[in-house]
Amino acid sequence: MTDKKEYCIGSLAAVEAGEAILVEAGGQDVALFMCRGKVVATNGQCPHAEGPLHEGEVDGAILTCPWHGWTFDLETGECQEDDSIILERYPVRIDGDDVFVSL
Template identity: 45%
Template sequence: MGEFVRVAGSGDIKPGHGIVAEAQGKAIALFNVDGVFHAIDNTCIHRGGPLGEGDVEGEVVTCPWHGWQFNVTTGTCVNNPSGKVEVYQVKVDGSDVKVLL
């Protein structure tokens, strides 16, 4: 069974933005969508771009390398619905944002 690991502070990510966080050797893309935090694998399935550095519009992040888009709540690729990145369960504990790994 996994454990929740702190990846950021709740004030570290402004609404409508994302960051790249490192936890237990994994790169996690963490997003704030209207005050709700979501976490997906940071690596784009197209060419490995850093999703946490992409632009966020609503629930969709655009990979900064080649423009592939992913829903940050489901991990589903908008460009190729059969493609998906891993989604991590998130919880806020005080001012800590934690991800289940």
């Protein structure tokens, strides 16, 4: 079993500004979103066709991928078009203005 590693991947102020952010952590793309007052970290690529999720739109808790319009619940990772597809989400910790994610 691999231990998770924590990475400092951005500033809370930047995420609170309303724009999704794409960062690299541990060789992996991670997208940060503000969802109902909480920072959510997901895989940066859509599990459907690897679209750039940080370019998608968020409405409430629903993220729409910009490539094919597939939608994901940011609170659960569930895909609304195919319930067998789950968007990978990562644990987030806030310390001051720093956003940390565990991968």
